[in-house]
Amino acid sequence: MKALLLGVDGLSYSSFMKCNPRFLLTLFSSTFRGVVVNRRPQHPASSWMSVLEMKEVPLSGFTTISVKPSLVQETGSIPINLPISNPTYGEISLKYGELTLQEEINKVTEGILSSLDDGPVIAGVSGLDVLLHRGGDKCQAYSAVDTMLRKLVNAVDEFILFSPFGEPKSGNEEDHEDYGIYLGTVQRPAEHDTVKLPEIGYLFLKLIKG
């Protein structure tokens, strides 16, 4: 089974109507969905660590990772570009915010596609969040993410796509909408409830380990 847990920081339902990302809208209407709640202030590192440790991790910035995060360890997953450290953590490790969104997407996509045969993959894309904090073209960025998702989702059997928080509300990197997205082939036990960050990690663990 080819399985992927993919987090795209800053991806938000609130731009679906404005930017009309075709593939995301198809996923929205054809997969299990939910709303990730993560209230301000949010930092990519602690938000992601809450997923990867499957427990709430208090707000913190990038740190040095000396021990494999629990979810990576327990699922035997291949980590790619996870924004828990700077440079990012994993087989593909990039200086945070240095590449353009498209350059990051190209590297991450290539990394995921070449790793899927070796085991489950946990990957992150930070460029959308970084670009929106800097006031870049939103719909052009959504289009690039949409194209990436089409390629990746078509290459896997099971996936969870999430954003740990919504779009930036200002230039401050800890200021985003409280609501992120959850779309995936993995059904949640309580659909009429919001998705908590640790739950995402737990659902991926359950998908891989059964």
Place this chain on the structure above:
Amino acid sequence: MSVENDPELEALIRKKIKQMMKQGKDMEKEQRELIAHLDSSNFDEFLKKNKVAVVDFWAEWCAPCLILAPVIEELARDYPQVGFGKLNSDENQSIAGRYGVMSLPTVIFFKDGEPVDEVIGAVPREELEIRLKSLLGE
């Protein structure tokens, strides 16, 4: 003299920062007031105050509600003569029940305090606007 030690420049920078912070606060205030956050304590008063009102019934877990939210914000900006509000159905079940709200999102249009039209689901702006215009007699 270095830039750091230039008092005139420092004062200018401080003034500019103050200005920017004020602008930010004003924008936040405008955003807050654009759509009233309704609950049982202010719902009836809101309907009384606005001849034409639009209320977005939503819930945190409802993804289509989040898709629709910016459309409501846009309309609120473009139709300042209309009262726009949002009500969390989970936290205000008696009000949602009063208007028979069974699915989310539901947008109810009110005239003189009475519900006169409704739209269910995340729909494009045009679908809401056509109803709003007809209510306003445009």
